[in-house]
Amino acid sequence: MSRNYFVLFEIEPAFNISFDELEKKYIELSKTDIDERQSQNMENINKAYQVLKSPLKRAEHLLDLFGVETQNDHLDPEVLNESMEIREYLLDCDDLQFASRMIDEKIKGCIKNLINAFAAKNFDEVATQILRLKYLYKSFEEVKKNAANSNF
Known part of the structure; x- marks a missing residue:
């Protein structure tokens, strides 16, 4: 199971999220990180932001969090x-x-x-x-x- 990016951004884990809220949290986290000079944390923030803003990556992340394995063996x-x-x-x-x-x-x-x-x-x-x-x-x-x- 991967890290829960919703927790990092203090957003309820859901597919349908507010992009305004996501953007505000991203800016807030980025400013905090710049002040503290934690480049590793900034990498995590950027990765989480990229996942949450992408519908495809966000959906895959949610399935991972719910422990649902996708079956790619059979194509619809x-x-x-x-x-x-x-x-x-x-x-x-x-x-x-x-x-x-x-x-x-x-x-x-x-x-x-x-x-x-x-x-x-x-x-x-x-x-x-x-x-x-x-x-x-x-x-x-x-x-x-x-x-x-x-x-x-």
């Missing part, structure tokens, strides 16, 4: 099918802005699904949505890479 057929459809679409796509918006909307939907699944303590659904989010982030990075390459 719906997640796999959606990922393959996106990849096929991206191969023939000439409107990368539209593709980017489409994937961004799917990411937002996935995050809403994670909020609901955590609220219902449906950890099987959480694991499925985490896998889906990983694929969506990968597709989003691919679109950004293709957009950068097409500008040359």
Whole structure:
């Protein structure tokens, strides 16, 4: 079990957190740390902040804290099918802005699904949505890479 980053930031362990509160606590902890010159502690604060501000990392951290092991042996057929459809679409796509918006909307939907699944303590659904989010982030990075390459 890893360290509980929610405790460090004095935030209730939940998927749906206040980013304003997270940011305030981060600044507060950073100022305290600078005054005390504890670079090791600052590394922990930065790592915790990176985990808590990322929906994917935060979801994985919560599952770890709850002691839930994710089964990556079997891929959800719906997640796999959606990922393959996106990849096929991206191969023939000439409107990368539209593709980017489409994937961004799917990411937002996935995050809403994670909020609901955590609220219902449906950890099987959480694991499925985490896998889906990983694929969506990968597709989003691919679109950004293709957009950068097409500008040359």
